Amino acid sequence: MTGSAAPRHAGVLGHPIGHSLSPTLHRAAYAALGIDWEYDAYDVDSGGLGAFIEGLDGSWAGLSLTMPLKVEAVPLMDFVEPMAKLVGGCNTVLLQNVGGARHLVGANTDVWGIQAAFREAGVTAASSGLILGGGATATSAMAALGSLGVTAPYVAVRSRGRAGGLLRAATRMGVAPRFVTFEEVPVLAAHVDVAVSTVPAAAGADVATSLVSVKEGAALLDAVYEPLVTPLGARWAALGGVRIGGERMLLHQAGEQIRLMTGREAPLAAMDDAMTRVLHI
Numbered sequence: 341m342t343g344s345a346a347p348r349h350a351g352v353l354g355h356p357i358g359h360s361l362s363p364t365l366h367r368a369a370y371a372a373l374g375i376d377w378e379y380d381a382y383d384v385d386s387g388g389l390g391a392f393i394e395g396l397d398g399s400w401a402g403l404s405l406t407m408p409l410k411v412e413a414v415p416l417m418d419f420v421e422p423m424a425k426l427v428g429g430c431n432t433v434l435l436q437n438v439g440g441a442r443h444l445v446g447a448n449t450d451v452w453g454i455q456a457a458f459r460e461a462g463v464t465a466a467s468s469g470l471i472l473g474g475g476a477t478a479t480s481a482m483a484a485l486g487s488l489g490v491t492a493p494y495v496a497v498r499s500r501g502r503a504g505g506l507l508r509a510a511t512r513m514g515v516a517p518r519f520v521t522f523e524e525v526p527v528l529a530a531h532v533d534v535a536v537s538t539v540p541a542a543a544g545a546d547v548a549t550s551l552v553s554v555k556e557g558a559a560l561l562d563a564v565y566e567p568l569v570t571p572l573g574a575r576w577a578a579l580g581g582v583r584i585g586g587e588r589m590l591l592h593q594a595g596e597q598i599r600l601m602t603g604r605e606a607p608l609a610a611m612d613d614a615m616t617r618v619l620h621i
Contacts, residue, residue: 347376349399350601353392354406355385359566361587361615362404365594368614372607377401384409390416393444396435402601403433404594410476411505417446424448427483428509429476432597447600450477453593454484454536454561460592461584463559466533469493471517472525472547473538474503477563481536482506482515488534492516496525526550529576535560537572544572554581562586568619587615 352362358381366379384392386408393403393416405413410429414420417430424430430446437443458464469490471481474497485493495517497503503519510517520528522543529535530553537544541564548571554560558581562573565586577583595606615621 346399347378348401349378349396350402350404351380351382352404352406353382353384353389353409355383355408357381357383357406360406361565361590361618362406362594364614364618365591365611366404366598368611369595369598369602369607372610373602373604375602377602386412389413393433393435398437398442400435402435402597404597405431405433407476413446417444419443420446421448423451423483426509426512427451427476427479428505428512429479431593432600434600448480449593449596449600450480450589451483451487452596453589453591454481455487456592456595457561457584457588458484458488458534458559460588461559461582463488463534463582465489468532468534470525470528470532470535471495471538472522472536472544473497474500474506475538476505477538478503478536479506479509481538481561481563482510482517483513485534485536486513486515490534492518494518494520494524494528494532496520496522498522522547523550526552529554529558531555533558535576536563537561537570538563540564541567541570541572544570548572548575551575551579554579556580557582559584561589563589565590565619568621587619587621591615 413430432447434445469485560576561584598606
């Protein structure tokens with residue numbers, strides 16, 4: 341909406357939320373598109389999503405969700421798009437007016453963001469892959485690697501008991517994850533075509549200290565963007581691999597959210613410029 345019309349609202353929810361770059365990306369998109377929308381960050385912890393949504397008025401167009409709300413969102417939706425249903429988590433909520441009533445649509449743009457980040461780095465196919473972590477982002481990574489051709493990824497987890505969601509999603513996808521320990525990662529890194537790390541920088545640093553080789557040209561997408569270059573990412577690149585920063589995934593998943601919420605193609609260049617300024621890249 342433009343001119344004197346009331347602004348639409350959107351925002352990112354999660355806990356903690358202060359570090360989120362989503363406001364920077366979405367506000368830059370609105371400015372480039374010339375639309376009078378507002379976007380803010382809201383600290384909402386587990387169990388609080390339903391009440392937050394109930395308190396929203398008709399000016400709200402959508403929500404971006406981060407941890408720990410992605411799985412919690414699914415049963416609250418009136419309709420869950422196929423990819424979100426497949427991975428069992430929504431990072432996007434579209435608030436639509438259907439016949440005068442609010443209709444909630446859950447979507448997942450994390451998979452798109454991971455796919456686009458790999459494409460941007462020239463990776464369009466792979467036969468073997470490794471995922472660090474077993475949570476919601478790891479599940480999206482499994483779907484993204486599946487689209488590249490990795491049907492039996494190695495998945496490093498501390499506890500298989502916490503990877504139940506990933507395992508259920510794998511069954512729906514027809515993917516056969518091979519669970520391994522973090523101690524096995526250095527050996528596997530020498531053989532896989534692609535890898536995605538979804539663990540905090542400190543956990544990745546422990547792996548980095550034991551990493552002695554990676555397959556030449558193998559690409560690692562590190563979902564962490566704080567710090568911008570993690571110890572694992574730096575070590576991977578130093579050994580001849582390709583490091584893809586988590587900010588690239590963030591940019592592309594936000595761009596897809598912009599498209600879904602506004603109905604217009606995201607101005608990725610303007611969003612990228614804004615993110616670059618904030619991160620001092």
